[in-house]
Amino acid sequence: xxxxMIMDHTxxxxxxxxxxxxxxxxFMNIGEMTDENHIQDKYTLYVRYYESCQKELDKLTQTSxxxxxLRIITAAVAGLMFxxxxxxxxxxxxxxxxxxxxxxxMLVRCHGxxxxxxxxxxxxxxxxxxxxxRFGNGWKSFPMDxxxxxxxxILEARDLDLFGKGSLYQYICTAGTIWGQxxxxxxxxxxxxxxxxxxxxxxxxxxxxxxQAAAELTKKPEFCMELETAARGLRNIEYDECRKIMEHxxxxxxxxxxxxxxxxxxxxxxxxxxxxxxFSALLGVHRHLTMPLFFLLAFxxxxxxxxxxYRNNKVLSPIYQMNRTITPYRKLFHLLEQESFDxxxxxxxxKTLLxxxxxxxxxxxxxxxxxxxxxxxxxxxxxxxxxxFLHDYHCVEWYEKWKDSYKYSLKAWLKAVGNVEALISLxxxxxxxxxxxxxxxxxxxxxxxxxxxxxxxxxxxxxxVGNNIDLTHGTCIITGSNxxxxxxxxxxIGINLALAYAxxxxxxxxxxxxxxxxxxxxxxxxxxxxGISTFYAELLRIRRMIEVSKKQIPxxxxxxxxxxxxxxxxxIFAAKETIxxxxxxxxxTLITTHDFELCDLEKDLDIHGKNYHFTEHYKENKILFDxxxxxxxxxxxxxxxxxxxxxxxx
Numbered sequence: 001x002x003x004x005m006i007m008d009h010t011x012x013x014x015x016x017x018x019x020x021x022x023x024x025x026x027f028m029n030i031g032e033m034t035d036e037n038h039i040q041d042k043y044t045l046y047v048r049y050y051e052s053c054q055k056e057l058d059k060l061t062q063t064s065x066x067x068x069x070l071r072i073i074t075a076a077v078a079g080l081m082f083x084x085x086x087x088x089x090x091x092x093x094x095x096x097x098x099x100x101x102x103x104x105x106m107l108v109r110c111h112g113x114x115x116x117x118x119x120x121x122x123x124x125x126x127x128x129x130x131x132x133x134r135f136g137n138g139w140k141s142f143p144m145d146x147x148x149x150x151x152x153x154i155l156e157a158r159d160l161d162l163f164g165k166g167s168l169y170q171y172i173c174t175a176g177t178i179w180g181q182x183x184x185x186x187x188x189x190x191x192x193x194x195x196x197x198x199x200x201x202x203x204x205x206x207x208x209x210x211x212q213a214a215a216e217l218t219k220k221p222e223f224c225m226e227l228e229t230a231a232r233g234l235r236n237i238e239y240d241e242c243r244k245i246m247e248h249x250x251x252x253x254x255x256x257x258x259x260x261x262x263x264x265x266x267x268x269x270x271x272x273x274x275x276x277x278x279f280s281a282l283l284g285v286h287r288h289l290t291m292p293l294f295f296l297l298a299f300x301x302x303x304x305x306x307x308x309x310y311r312n313n314k315v316l317s318p319i320y321q322m323n324r325t326i327t328p329y330r331k332l333f334h335l336l337e338q339e340s341f342d343x344x345x346x347x348x349x350x351k352t353l354l355x356x357x358x359x360x361x362x363x364x365x366x367x368x369x370x371x372x373x374x375x376x377x378x379x380x381x382x383x384x385x386x387x388x389f390l391h392d393y394h395c396v397e398w399y400e401k402w403k404d405s406y407k408y409s410l411k412a413w414l415k416a417v418g419n420v421e422a423l424i425s426l427x428x429x430x431x432x433x434x435x436x437x438x439x440x441x442x443x444x445x446x447x448x449x450x451x452x453x454x455x456x457x458x459x460x461x462x463x464x465v466g467n468n469i470d471l472t473h474g475t476c477i478i479t480g481s482n483x484x485x486x487x488x489x490x491x492x493i494g495i496n497l498a499l500a501y502a503x504x505x506x507x508x509x510x511x512x513x514x515x516x517x518x519x520x521x522x523x524x525x526x527x528x529x530x531g532i533s534t535f536y537a538e539l540l541r542i543r544r545m546i547e548v549s550k551k552q553i554p555x556x557x558x559x560x561x562x563x564x565x566x567x568x569x570x571x572i573f574a575a576k577e578t579i580x581x582x583x584x585x586x587x588x589t590l591i592t593t594h595d596f597e598l599c600d601l602e603k604d605l606d607i608h609g610k611n612y613h614f615t616e617h618y619k620e621n622k623i624l625f626d627x628x629x630x631x632x633x634x635x636x637x638x639x640x641x642x643x644x645x646x647x648x649x650x
Contacts, residue, residue: 042135042431042432042434043132043135046128046131046132047132049124049128050125050128050129050132053121053124053125053128054125056121057118057121057122057125060114060117060118060121061118063114064111064114064115064118067107067110067111067114068111070107071104071107071108071111074100074101074103074104074107075100075104077096077100078097078098078100078101078104081093081094081096081097081100082097085097119233120229123229123230123232123233124225124229126232127174127225127228127229127232130142130174131431131432134171134428134432135432136460137460139170139171140165140166140170142170142171142173143235144169144170144173144181144235145163145164145165145166145167145169145170146162146163146164146167146169146170146173146181146185147163147164147165148163148239149163149169149185149189150163150164154189155520155541156191156494156498156518156519156520157188157189158523159491159494159520159521159522159523159558160191160491160494160495160498160520160522161458161491161495162188162189162191162495162498163185163188166458167458168188168457168458168495168498168499169184169185169188171428171457171458172184172425172426172428172429172504173425174228174421174424174425174428175231175418175421175422175424175425176228176230176231176232176233176234176235176328176421177231177234177329177332177414177417177418177421178239178242178243178246178418179414179415179417179418179421180231180417180418180419180420180421180422180425181239181418181421182418183415183418183419183421183422184421184422184425184426184502187210187422187426187501187502187503188498188499188502190501190502191494191497191498191501191502191518192497192501192515192516192517192518192555192556193517193518195515195517195553196551196553197445197552197553200443200445200515200553201443203515204441204443204515206503207441207500207501207502207503207515208441208503209343209344209345209503210345210423210426210502210503210504211438211439211441211503211504212343212344212345213341213343213345213346213423213503214423214424214426214427214438214503214504214505215343215427215438215505216341216342216343216346217346217420217423217424217427218427218430218431218505220339221431223335223339224424224427226335227332227335227336227420227421227424228424230328230331230332230335231328231332231421233324233328234325234328237324237325242325245318245321245322245325248317248318248321249318249319249321249322250410250411251318252315252318252319253403253407253410254407256400257315257396257400258397258400259393259396259397263393264397267390267393267394267397270297270300270301270304270390271301271388271389271390273297274294274297274298274301274387274388275388277290277291277293277294277297278290278294278388281294298387298388299387301386301387301388301389301390302383302386302387304390304393305382305386305387305390305391305392305393308392308393309392312392312393312395312396313392315396315399316373316376316392316395316396316399319366319369319370319373319399320370320373320374320377322370323370323371323373323374326363326366326367326370327367329363329414329417330360330363330364330367331360332417333353333358333359333360333363333413333417334360336349336350336353336416336417336420337350337353337354337358337359337360345423346420346423349416349419349420350416352412352413352415352416353413353416353417355409355412356405356406356409359409359413362402362405362406362409362410365402366402366406369395369398369399369402372391372394372395372398373395373399375391376391376392376395423503425504426499426502426503426504426505427504427505429457429499429504429505429506429507430505433457433461433507434461435453435455435461435466435507435508435509436505436506436507436508437505437506437508437509437510437511438505438506439496439499439500439505439506439508439511439512439513440510440511440512440513441500441513441514441515442512442513442514443514444514444554445514445554446472446473446514446554446585446586447471447472447473447514447516447554447555447556447586447587447588448471448472448512448513448514448516448554449469449470449471449472449493449513449514449516449556449588450469450470450471450510450511450512450513451467451468451469451470451493451496451508451510451511451512452466452468452508452509452510452511453466453467453468453508453509453510454466454467454468454469454492454493454496454506454507454508454509454511455467455492455507455508456488456491456492456495456507457495457496457499457506457507458495459488461507464507465485465626465627465628466508466509467489467492467627467628467629468629469493469629471588472588473584473585473586473587473588473608474583474588474589474607474608474609474610475579475582475583475588475589475590475591475601475607475608475609475610476588476589476590476591476609476610476611476612477579477591477593477598477599477601477602477609477610477611477612477633478490478590478591478592478593478611478612478613478614478629479592479593479594479596479598479599479611479612479613479614479633479634480592480613480614480615480634481614481615481616481634481636483625484614484615484616484625484627485614485625485627485629486560486592486614487522487560487561487592488627489592489614489627489629490522490558490559490560490590490592491522491558492507493556493558493590494518494520494522494558496508496511497513497516497518497556498518500513501515501518514554515554516554516555516556516588517548517551517553517554517555517556518555518556518558519541519544519545519548519555519556519557519558520541520557520558520559521538521541521542521545521557521558521559521560521562522558522559522560524537524538524541524565525537533565534564534565535563535565535566537565538562538563538564538565542559542578545557545559545582546578546581546582549581549582549584549586549587552584552586553586554586554587555586555587555588556587556588556589556590557582557587557588557589557590558590559578559589559590559591559592560592561592561593561594562574562575562578562591562592562593562598563575563578568595571595572595572597572598575591575593575595575598576598576601579591579598579601579607579609580606580607583606583607583608583609596633596634599611599633610631611631611632611633612629612630612631612632613629613630613631613632613633613634613635614627614628614629614630614634615630615634615635615636616636
């Protein structure tokens with residue numbers, strides 16, 4: 001019974017099949033649930049997954065203890081039988097000796113399979129814990145926050161919390177490989193950038209292709225979970241270390257290290273002669289001659305391995321460094337090869353893995369070579385293998401043969417898997433949020449932003465408030481009291497646009513947009529070293545927006561508390577001039593401000609301005625916000641009340 005359960009290694013995914021059958025039943029009545037019930041039910045589902053894994057792990061742990069005990073018993077019996085045979089020279093002891101020895105080896109094999117299954121379930125639990133964490137604030141402790149992708153060239157990423165602590169990347173990224181992490185970051189780093197009037201249709205087509213692929217993957221939760229689980233172990237390797245290992249390996253792939261013909265002949269001839277002499281000596285054929293010759297040739301091979309150690313080690317070092325990553329990559333390739341897809345984007349990625357045969361089969365061969373290379377790092381194995389087989393030289397030959405076959409394909413395979421991982425990440429919101437949609441990317445050459453119940457994806461869904469907005473061009477001047485939701489609203493617009501242009505799902509009931517270049521001025525900071533004040537830093541941001549507007553392509557600008565770093569008189573003057581410069585038929589501008597004077601620009605026909613506001617109300621001496629966007633200018637202020645709440649004003 002024990003053996004039957006352990007040996008059924010091919011069915012280690014059975015728990016996933018059960019769990020996802022349960023998920024289908026759970027989500028059948030999803031439309032009848034309230035928001036809170038829906039969210040809670042999704043969370044409960046992941047809890048059920050996790051608990052099922054834990055029950056299976058408990059069973060396996062118990063079985064593992066039993067097998068460990070049986071291994072000790074069989075080893076002891078085998079040792080005792082061989083000892084009795086040696087002492088009494090009775091062949092009758094050989095049968096139980098070999099029988100118990102065979103049983104020991106089978107138990108060792110079973111225990112190894114059991115450990116693999118335990119590792120798989122622990123990795124699956126880790127994946128499930130991350131999904132559960134996304135329902136609260138636990139995701140903010142994820143180690144992979146994408147801070148490495150922040151740079152001064154893409155200031156929108158900092159403004160919209162795309163990367164870094166508490167960022168969108170930290171929330172959605174499920175990629176285990178550096179290729180998946182980099183690809184997701186690349187798509188997120190281009191919110192509407194890099195297109196022209198001529199390339200708009202092509203860019204829209206690319207986004208739609210990714211959308212279709214991401215949508216299909218959300219309907220394959222079992223496949224996605226398996227893929228995430230297979231790549232989980234790669235997260236234990238630091239990004240920089242993994243990148244360094246990969247670069248070293250790819251550099252090695254471009255280096256030729258083949259042996260001359262004469263050397264290749266000797267590599268095969270010497271081990272053949274050595275083994276022939278060994279067997280001849282063991283069989284008693286001219287032992288007085290064959291045995292000394294055997295030791296002589298074995299020593300000569302060992303010396304040869306020693307002389308070539310530095311060269312061979314230099315060649316084999318990159319593959320040795322890859323030993324922790326090859327098996328996970330092989331599993332990823334295999335999963336992607338075996339799955340069936342409908343979207344052209346996913347089919348093309350799959351074809352990439354099958355173009356030169358089978359990527360997983362190629363990695364299987366590389367895995368065998370790696371195992372051989374790792375064995376040479378044991379001193380006893382090194383002495384034995386090289387004295388008999390010239391093992392190091394054969395490893396180099398196998399490696400060079402593999403490189404000749406696959407060195408031009410490997411990077412494409414890795415990028416294909418990375419693309420799939422990035423697409424899975426873009427669909428995470430589907431699994432953790434009730435309100436989500438696949439945005440419609442219109443072919444329009446004019447700006448378009450039509451959002452219904454749009455929310456910020458990084459706020460808890462139970463507390464997030466959705467808003468509607470419908471714009472084609474012009475300027476929205478948004479006023480409101482402190483903490484009323486102005487900044488959060490424009491960030492909600494920006495971060496959902498970044499998700500949409502990456503090809504992912506957005507947190508809105510519906511979202512219809514055109515391709516627009518996204519510019520922001522939200523988190524402007526001074527720079528003492530360069531002598532840049534907060535006001536001047538904002539001026540630089542605004543100047544960039546105006547320069548983009550000269551390209552005459554659809555654009556959207558998000559400006560928070562415009563020119564907050566200067567006095568009121570200069571601020572109002574500068575803001576009016578900025579709004580006039582950004583008022584183009586192909587531009588949408590959203591500006592938050594406390595300066596009600598800017599609301600008068602709504603009357604300027606050249607600006608196409610419209611006023612919106614957020615309000616608050618008071619109850620039992622407490623300030624309350626509804627965070628709902630309303631048309632018109634704000635008529636309230638709460639600074640005095642906030643001062644009283646802080647104890648500054650009595």
